[in-house]
Amino acid sequence: MNTVLSRFLIEVPTATVIWSLLLVLALTGLAVLVARPERDQPTDVTAAGPPPDAPPPVADLRRYAEEVAVAASGAAQTARRRRAAWLAAQDTLDRAWQAYDEADTVARRFAGAGALPRPRTPRTPAEYADRERWLHQEAVAAHWRGELSVERLRDVFAHRDGWDPRRHPVEHEVMLARAVREDRRTAYRAAAGWERAAWRDAELAAEAARSLAVEAYAATQRLLPTLVPSPRPATSAARPTAAARWRPARVN
16 A cells, blocks of 8 residues: 555656646647747748749849840831832822823813814814824823823723814814823822822831830840849959850831
């Protein structure tokens, strides 16, 4: 009986101390977890992904800069082609105006021809045949010189729109001069429309080329800090290396 009592008196305090220590450790661990909950969060940056405000990778920046440079080069070539087309349209407009001015000068010479008496010629079938032959020859010659349109030539041969082969050659000459002036005025108006359209196309192409050139330069500038390493102080063991050079794409 004394042995059992002595063992009880010795072992109970020991067990109490052990359980007390375990309880203290448990409470301490719980307090640490409550005070620092971020330990449960993943610490691997690569697994969790980059933060929202992280800069894009260098490969993406380089790829974007190359794509924009190619687009800017193509836009510059398009702008040069559109400008060349506009200059050609402007030359065509100048020639059309000069041709119309010359035709108008010729037609003005016959302004008072209606007041003059008509020449008297015998009205015979042979005379009418000669008049018709002369009218057709003059109309064809004017057409081959580029002065008379195909539609007007058809009217002459079909005797439409006032083209009467029985009229005197003087009257036919006046009508031909006025017809040439009308056709050249029509050609000048068409050339003016083409020139305006070519100018608008050239302006739009030039604006697009300028915008892409600015964007290509900005993309190169964004890529430049990632290509040039930060300078390091020189030591006896290592010398500073030369910084990498980046040349922006040349856009002509």
